Amino acid sequence: MKVYNTMTRKKEELKPMNKNRIKMFVCGPTVYDKSHIGHGRTYIAFDVIARYLKYKGYSVFYLQNITDIDDKIIKRAGELGVEPLSLAKKFEELYLHDMELLGVTNVNYYARAMEHLTEIINQIQTLLDKEFAYETPTGVYFDESKLEDFGKLSNRNIEDLNIHRVNPDTTKRNPGDFALWKKRDEEPAWNSPWGKGRPGWHIEDTAITETYFGGQFDIHGGGLDLIFPHHEAEIAQMESATGKKPMVKYWMHTGFLNVSGEKMSKSLGNFITIKELLKEYDPQVFRYFVLSTHYRSPIDFSDDALMQSQNSLKRIHKVMETVDQLLESDITGENGNDEKYLKLLEDTREEFLNAMDNDFNTPIALSALFNLIRDINKGISEEKISKQVFKEVKNLLNEFGDILGLTFLVESSTSDSDELVNILVDVREKLREKKDYELSDEIRSKLSDAGINLEDK
């Protein structure tokens, strides 16, 4: 299977470093506020990537960090008058809850920055020992001039980096040098060989990945916005500290989520949290929406787009329901056409898997699924199909659903509706038998207003 590698800007054949084991790290959130739908997009995409790799038989270890200390957290905590670490804890819990609701369930381990201070300090010390870093009165900084290939991921050169710099710290050797350790007197601060302070932004990730994966691993993911400077800095730190190249075999980045064509930002007033999203839409609908666009492409969030996703998903649910009902009923039959349908199913599986093999092309995979649905619906309206075929259809759709993290068979509403509704439905049925359509339609319409949809036949 092929994976697009940001480093080479090409699709490459996926070959794990160690047999069929895949070490995958994705940058997690800084927990200073509620998670938004952009986080949702990225983590749903990587969840499906992890699911598919497992489906293909790889043994995947999916590691994610949680940045639980950082200037933004401290600032927010100060505004609210709470402890930074308890603020971080609270938003971490909300984040994990949001992810669960969205069906993001494949992260094996969440590593908190604050639980890896020892490793962070050790890595900084190594960089100092190897003279890739230097200490000044304000902190410890990485010396980018020591690296020939700094900027290789984002295709930049050092000259570019040294312009457009905002208020560079005057103690640094080069304007592009970034902080490994920030010396700070105010709390929260931790002791280190260089005095009290806290880690820089990039060092926690390499300290964490080195701890769990060693100096090299297969997949590193994150949002497109992290390529520069965050991932460049990670490469600089890790490759300098361990002396091993490359740090990462495949760099994968998700495209941005925009809202009605604009960047989502608080100042534009179009900032949507996952919590707000889920007030309006089923998590499955959002998940479908995310998967209807390739993970590297920008995706445009709008109510219209979500409605389209909702309707598309409904089409899948409907065929599953129909197939399920036909399996329960006795009106299916044998007509010797099984072979035709089994071939169709095999072709569909192949098309779906080919799409996924091609850099996780979920839109094409979905279109294969819809082609199957159309042919099955057509078959149902034209002839009797055997239960064996329906069973296989159901299995295949469930298999696809598992890969995508979508539930295609939704429980029929008739089973869990309450007694009063059932009485109304029975009464209406009797009215229809008497051809009192005026009253029966009124009942149907009122039930619909109450959120209960009746479909005859």
Next chain:
RNA sequence: GCCAAGGUAGCUUAGAGGCGAAGCGGUGGACUGCAGAUCCAUUACACGGGAGUUCAAAUCUCUCCCUUGGCUCCA
């Protein structure tokens, strides 16, 4: 300025030299007491403009136009 990603049918998205895609939506028809779902047809000889390469270009090259993002807060 530098570095990226794009402009594909009414809308949302795939594809990436030669068999015209998927979903949503609209319209007409079949089915139904009606509606819904489903099926059939249609919307639909789609690829931002121009030039070039090629037997063949949505796809490659050049050029122009437009959109969006990044350039030390970012998923």
